Amino acid sequence: MRSIAFVSEKGGVAKTSSVLNVAAVLGGQGSRVLVVDTDPQGNASFVLLKGEKPRRPSLFDVLVEGDGADEAIVASHFKGVDVLPADATLADAAVVLAGEIGRERRLCAAIEGVADRYDFVLVDTAPTRSLLTTNVLTTVEELIVPFNPGIFGVLGLGQLQDDVAQVRRYLGNTKLRIAGVVVTLAERNNVCRDLEDQLRAAFGGLVFDTKVPRSIKIEEAHARHESVITYAPTSVGATAYKALTREIINGRAKDRIVDPGGNPPTDRAA
Numbered sequence: 001m002r003s004i005a006f007v008s009e010k011g012g013v014a015k016t017s018s019v020l021n022v023a024a025v026l027g028g029q030g031s032r033v034l035v036v037d038t039d040p041q042g043n044a045s046f047v048l049l050k051g052e053k054p055r056r057p058s059l060f061d062v063l064v065e066g067d068g069a070d071e072a073i074v075a076s077h078f079k080g081v082d083v084l085p086a087d088a089t090l091a092d093a094a095v096v097l098a099g100e101i102g103r104e105r106r107l108c109a110a111i112e113g114v115a116d117r118y119d120f121v122l123v124d125t126a127p128t129r130s131l132l133t134t135n136v137l138t139t140v141e142e143l144i145v146p147f148n149p150g151i152f153g154v155l156g157l158g159q160l161q162d163d164v165a166q167v168r169r170y171l172g173n174t175k176l177r178i179a180g181v182v183v184t185l186a187e188r189n190n191v192c193r194d195l196e197d198q199l200r201a202a203f204g205g206l207v208f209d210t211k212v213p214r215s216i217k218i219e220e221a222h223a224r225h226e227s228v229i230t231y232a233p234t235s236v237g238a239t240a241y242k243a244l245t246r247e248i249i250n251g252r253a254k255d256r257i258v259d260p261g262g263n264p265p266t267d268r269a270a
């Protein structure tokens with residue numbers, strides 16, 4: 001089982017979009033996929049549950065009440081994709097868990113119980129650093145950072161690298177690493193191109209070859225509770241997410257990261 005979280009403290013960089021569309025590609029290819037929605041905004045749940053509110057228990061109950069993940073997981077209408085959904089109540093989890101023992105490892109314990117049912121666990125995250133994100137970092141092995149070169153172009157990898165190092169050291173998830181950075185919402189203009197060039201110059205092999213262009217079809221698909229893979233299979237968005245998924249499966253950026261602290265980049269392939 002591969003476990004991959006899409007993380008960035010920046011909002012609106014296509015974390016949720018990437019989770020949904022990579023899940024759709026993987027599920028469509030016959031993989032068994034679980035999407036874990038750890039964002040109280042519940043955007044991934046919204047699409048995967050066709051706009052219906054998650055029934056109880058949801059992720060909040062799993063983390064706080066100790067309900068089993070299997071009780072909360074439901075099948076989505078994406079082929080091969082189940083979801084462990086979130087709703088707004090999840091925003092309270094960090095406060096409720098603040099004094100609890102094992103608060104940083106609740107998600108990990110819950111997912112362990114269902115891991116053998118899936119080939120891929122994909123985790124969507126909120127654009128904030130919180131106990132919820134710490135739970136994600138103790139659970140997954142790989143982090144993918146979507147990067148939108150349009151919004152001031154700051155990647156903010158430094159904080160994430162520190163967090164990875166702390167989780168490896170103090171919370172026992174020694175397998176955690178930054179698996180790659182993916183350029184999202186890419187546009188054909190000079191600003192975008194310059195920022196992408198700077199990113200590739202600075203982080204080399206850590207950056208996936210595939211970039212996901214800005215495409216209205218992606219937005220349209222989500223508004224219809226679909227992936228772009230099924231909504232517009234031949235669109236540039238669908239093509240990009242298929243290529244990205246291929247890179248993820250092949251460990252495109254994986255083998256070039258050797259720093260035990262999760263520090264990029266070391267391009268052994270270069």
Ligand SMILES: Nc1ncnc2c1ncn2[C@@H]1O[C@H](COP(=O)(O)OP(=O)(O)OP(=O)(O)O)[C@@H](O)[C@H]1O
Pocket residue numbers: 010011012013014015016017018039041043125126127184185186212213214215216218219222237
């Ligand atoms: N390639 C794309 N082309 C056009 N629109 C996109 C693309 N990717 C994402 N979007 C749209 O941009 C918005 C932000 O994307 P998304 O919700 O995936 O970002 P996010 O990082 O999950 O945001 P948040 O931090 O709020 O959770 C959404 O409306 C989404 O439909």
Ligand SMILES: [Mg+2]
Pocket residue numbers: 015016017039043124125
């Ligand atoms: Mg999101």
